[in-house]
Amino acid sequence: QVQLQESGPGLVKPSETLSLTCTVSGGSINDYYWTWIRQTPGRGLEWIGYIHAGGSTNYSPALKSRVTISQDTSQNHFSLKMGSVTSADTAVYFCARGSYPWYFDYWGQGTLVTVSS
């Protein structure tokens, strides 16, 4: 059974960089599309982007200028960096596994990130 677990700071200051890691167990990240999704009460679920096992990435046009997703296959984890954050980036961040890549079949439990000084 594939399991995903997000980790990272729960509080980030405005204008700084949000950094999260998703550790995958029960399966290798050497296949599939490893995805970040966030959720806010006001905007619902929002797809952020993915990294494919081969290293290619695809980002939401709305966030592309601020987001980088990377992977470490030796550690079997992938990461999200989002720069120049504002209060609008306060959300629960989920990592997920994407099949083909648009079916998200496994999700992490989610981690709340608050942007505040």
Add this chain to the structure above:
Amino acid sequence: NFMLTQPHSVSESPGKTVTISCTRSSGSIDSNYVQWYQQRPGSSPTTVIYEDNQRPSGVPDRFSGSIDTSSNSASLTISGLKTEDEADYYCQSYDSSGIFGGGTRVTVL
């Protein structure tokens, strides 16, 4: 990009049937697969339907998905409603990006 529009909420009694619509704003609903996710409070989403009408193993056959090109919408139908079905349901599709509907709160009266 297109948008997916869902009703904010639906409610029905136990044992009854509810249908949640998901209307695509532009382009054809059958151009890209639609998934449906269930999210209970405090939990992450789980799949109830993928690729328009496929059920993952473990999802009861009370859940079904369909596509209607005449209304350019997808639908999730839950029959024989149970209290455990009370949750938020999200449709999801894609073009070059992933796209989610706004979610529908299902209340079992």
